[in-house]
Amino acid sequence: MAMKSTNQKAWFFVLPVVVLVAFNALIPLMTVVNYSVQETFGNNVFFFEGVKWFEDVLHSERFHASLLRQLSFTGIILVIEIPLGVAIALTMPQKGFWVSVCLVLMALPLLIPWNVVGAMWNIFALPDIGLLGRMINGIGIDYNFTQDPTAAWFTTILMDVWHWTSLVVLLAYAGLRSIPEAYYQAAKIDGAGSWAVFRHIQLPKMKRVLTIAILLRFMDSFMIYTEPFVLTGGGPGNATTFLSIDLVKIALGQFDLGPAAAMSLIYFLIVLLLCWVFYTLMMKDEDQ
């Protein structure tokens, strides 16, 4: 890439974006910061509490449990979706009519509103009226995701794999398409097997899109709310109460604004920190 020229007037170009995003980001963020250091008993009367809520949240077992569930969930879906997405992209047709068919059908789950995804999986997996529930019970496994935590986790993960693997497929496929035909011919002349082609040509070329795929899937799965809320309601018990679900329960269910705000900030900082580490590694790699 050519060197960029320094031009401070470029700020005028970014101004509309900065204004729009700052309006949506800074004012609500300051509201949250404001709540997080105060106690209220309603009637708009507030008392300054300092960092009490932060200490409470950081020491609360409930928060630790939600965070652990969140990390496990995100870890599991990344481990499943990324390799699966790459495998499907590798086996997709290269050209012709079937490419369009595959792309359109695969992208379909991505454009379904999230609560519809939850509702759809609810009626699909219910043991009495759902096809999946009937099938699993039919092969002799006792399955009821509204009662059994393991089944609830299985269903939530399966739903997420159903919902989001296509994003990885689309990105990986686009990465594969950018590899010039000459690379493959050269590999053929060298007598490289399909594993060698994958390891030394396809994987390096997909690196950038895969970083984006992992980053997007990490962020979105860490913030997941609507789909599991509609599917399981966070249950049975608290089995699938991820961070966002827990947060909304505290903020809107119990209306504990102070603790909810403190938890929001801690939650946001965790996402930020993990993404910053990731982003730095990604940029460092690119500079080399």
Added chain:
Amino acid sequence: MKKATWLVPTIYILFLMLPIYWLLNMSFKTTNEILGAFTLWPQDFTFENYMTIFTDPTWYNGYLHSLNYVVINTVISVSAALPAAYAFSRYSFLGDKHLFFWLLTNRMAPPAVFALPFFQLYSAANLFDTPIAVALAHCLFNIPLAVWILEGFMSGVPKELDETAYVDGYSFPRFFVKIFIPTIAAGIGVAAFFCFMFSWVELLLAKTLTSVAAKPIAATMTRTASTSGYELGLLAAAGALTIIPGAFVIYFVRNHIAKGFALGRV
């Protein structure tokens, strides 16, 4: 080995289609049949659920509201992101890297964190329950994404294009509209697709910021499900109809997705 490769995508697509088939199946059944018997296809085929949606304004208005704010958001996001992405791809300026990362951090903000403050902010701004409120709120995550995608595409266009245009006597606005935008049309298509997608599927903020006049279809569904008992057939029909706009958009950008991603750095 070589012959069996078509199997993987086929099985995957079958897996994707099963829950959608089940939703369609239910949408053509009466509630009695859904709860009464387990049937793989509708025995008592009915269009009643769809008729209800198309004749009841609270239902069909939900679709119009959703489409309304999604289109407004896509237009705002892409048009604001275009000059910004150009600046990021062509110039270095004070704080550019920090600004870029700050924009991306907003894509990482969990909507659950912002739900309550957003309600207060847009109420105070007298925008509560308008499509503009939802469209602006969705800018929080769509503008950073659009800037990110467009910057990738623009960096793929050699700088010589700009310089040649100036030598040929183009002014900057004329160059941007006449030459640059057509060059990155695929990128604009991809960015618009993602803005449309994330605005269409988001519910938490959209639900928080509306009550009647701009209530999105997805929220209409949840409320109807809880107030008038368990009308599963109706719910399934409403859900099935929310798939259509998305399918439409995918069909139009299907060639851009593969080609577009490959062109840009994205």
